Structure formats: structure tokens, C-alpha cells
Amino acid sequence: MSIKFKKFIPRPGLVNKQGRLPDPSELVCIEVPKVFDQCLIKRCLTYGAGPDTDTTDCELRSNPLINPKRYISSRNFKITLIDVDKIPIGNSPGFKKIILNYLITFYADFIDYDGLTRSEFFEINRTDIIGKFYCPDSVSQATTSLDDDLCDNNLIKLEMVADVLRGDLLTDKNGDEVLDITLGYYIVVKCELLVQLLIPAYDYCPNIRIACEDEPEEDPCEVFEKAPVPKFYPDQNLEPLFPDCDSSDDNDLN
Template structure:
């Protein structure tokens, strides 16, 4: 049984009771990028001298380092889209071959022989080819005007978007051909290539979002008051014992 609007506060949240929402207040037309097609590219890259391949990259080796001892971690991953090329397929021009060029940058931290933490900056230039992706051309031509500048500009309604999740799987300190210490990184990443089109969608709505609650303040509390509220700790660790009997008892024959 659905609830009435008087019992419902419109706000973002998890719909944990299917069929209990009241009827929407209105149907609204919104203009948003809609994903028409997407695919996932998964790569595990190691250092390899020469031309980049599916599983090697020459830029995963650092410049010569001074007395590195141990690799620790990578951080501050960033993704930058450099260029996009789209080639319509002969059998169906709505499907296209996509060539994307992008840069993955990050910092790799290591500890030197003096115990100090140092970092090395990496920029990985990659090119990926998607042989078939549904990217229909927009029929409408879009032009926008900025209120602040008063200038009109054309807008590309077909959008290629990249989303990245990357991590350093390993770091190996070794010697190059000149007997200099370098750091070779093993990089793993998941890359989603999306084809989006700016469209108008008709969606149900409950009106504007309500004013959010006030931000929580971090109130300083007396350490003894906080200690008094904490539960008493266990004085001994749990014992790791096996059950004396099996879970299922066998019937006596």
C-alpha cells in the first residue's frame, strides 16, 4: 500500500520498500548526457623497452634514483583525455571504431637507504582501440549561449567519456643498462569508455530537493567523559578452539 504525500519527505535515499512511494508530483523534461554504449578495458602493464604493447609500457620505468631501498605505494592517480577519433563502420554507421589517446599520471613513493620517503612522478601515454561501439550521430545541432559573456558557441552533443580505476600492483627496484638504480612499476587499471549523447528525457519528479540539514560540527569533548562512555575492553583474546562434536549428529544404528 502506497503512502500519501503528507507522510512522505522527498529526499535522496535508498528505496528500501518497493511499491510504497506515492505518485510523483509532476513529469519534468530534463536535458542530460545519456549513455548509449560503453565497454570495459582491463590492463596489467609492466615495463618494457621499445614500443608500447597491450601489456608493456616504456614509461613505467623511473629516472635514475639515488640509493632507493624499498617501494611503498602509489598515489594521486589522474586521467587526461588527449584525443578521440571515430570511424563509422561500413555495415552500420551508427557503430564506430573508437581510438582514444589518454595519459595516466601518478606518484610512486619509495624509501631510500637513509630512511627518508621520496617520490617519483610517472606519466603513462596510452592509446586504446575499441573496434565497435554504438555511437549514433545526433540529428539535432546544438548551440549554446552563456548569460555572463553573451557569446554563442556550438556544442558537441556526442561525448566520449573515460572513467578510470588504477593501482600499482608492484614496484621493483633494479638496475638499468648504465648500472643506475631505477624503479619499475607494475600498473593495473580498469578503463570504461562511454559514448554519451545529450538528450531530453521525461522523468517523474517529486519537485525540488529539500534544503539539506546543517553540517555537523566537531565538538571537542573532555577525554575523561569520552573514556567513561566506552565499554570495558576484553582482558583476554578469544580462544581458538575446535568444536568437540560435529554439527550433524549421526543416528545410532
């Protein structure tokens, strides 16, 4: 049985008990991007001279470095969608062939023989083709008061998780020391269309009455004194000496 609305405080949270929410106060119409289709691009790329392939990229080699000693790690991965071509598929309404041109950038850090940490900036230009992707055109056309041109409600969105799997310092054919990168990444390609959705709502979110708190500075020695004594040895990787007891074992003992 749902509780009465007067006893309900609308706020974000987990719905952990079914049937305990009151009836919504209204149905509202909101305008949001809705995902119509999505797919995954998974790549593991190494350096390779010549045209790019599904496994190689000519931009995964750095410029000549000065006295590099050891590769450390990479950071600040970003993806930028450069342009999109959407080619309709004649016998499949709403489906299109998608040609994506995007740019992945990141920094690779290494240590030189003077003990200094240096960074090399990488820009990886890629093109991927999705043979069949459901990306229907909007039936209605929209415009805004800020621009007289019609707005394109159909959006292609990219979301990426990337990491450098390996960094190799080596000498190229010209005798220069360079850094070769092995890059692994996942990209979720989404087709979004701006639509109006009807959803149940309770009210506006309540005003926050709790003041923001400042984190007090603590004396590091006091923090040290309060901390538990650390383990001096790692956990042992041991197997049980005897199998787990079951009912038959208990009967045998009796």
C-alpha cells in the first residue's frame, strides 16, 4: 500500500520497496535526447607505418625524444567527433550507413636520464564505418529564437573509455629515440533524437536546507595516532587442510 503524499518527501533515491510510493502529483511533458540505437567499437591499436587499419595507426609513434629512460603512464584521454556522414539504406527505412571521423588525444609521460618527468602529446585521427545503424530522421522540424536555421534534432554521440596498454621506447630507422604506444579503447556510438516524453512527476525537487560543510584541517600527527596499526605481512594464499564438513561427516562422528 502506498503512503500518503503528505508523508512523502520527494527526493532522489533508490526505489527499494515496490508499492511504497504515492501516486504522482502530475504528468509532465519533458524534452530530452532519447537513444534510438547504439553499438560498440572496440579497438586495440599499435604503431604501423602506412594507411591505418583496424589494428594499426601511424600516429601512435611520438616525435623524436631527448634522452628518454622509461615510460610511466598516459592521461587526459579525450575524444572529439569531427564529422559524420549518414547514408540512407534504400530497403531499410530509418537505417543508415554511418561514417565516423573522430580524434582521440592524450598525454604520455616518461622519465628522462636527468630524472625529469616529460610529456608527449598524441593526436590519433580515426575513421570507422558502421554498416547498418538505426538512426531515423525526425518527423518534425524545429527552430529556435536564437537562430533562424532549422535545428538538426538527430544527433550522433560518442562515449569512450581508453587506456594505453603498453609504451615502448625504441630507436627508429633514423636513429632517433621514440615512444611507440599500444592503445586500447571502447567507444559507444549512440543515435539520439530530441523527443517529448510524458512522465509521472511529484513536484520540483525540494530546496536543499543543509549547508555545505568545510573540511577541517587536522594535525597529521593526530591522524597518525588515531589510525589503526597496519598489517606487517601480506595475506597468505593458503588452501584449507580439510574439505568442508557435511551432514555425512557429522553422522560418521556420531
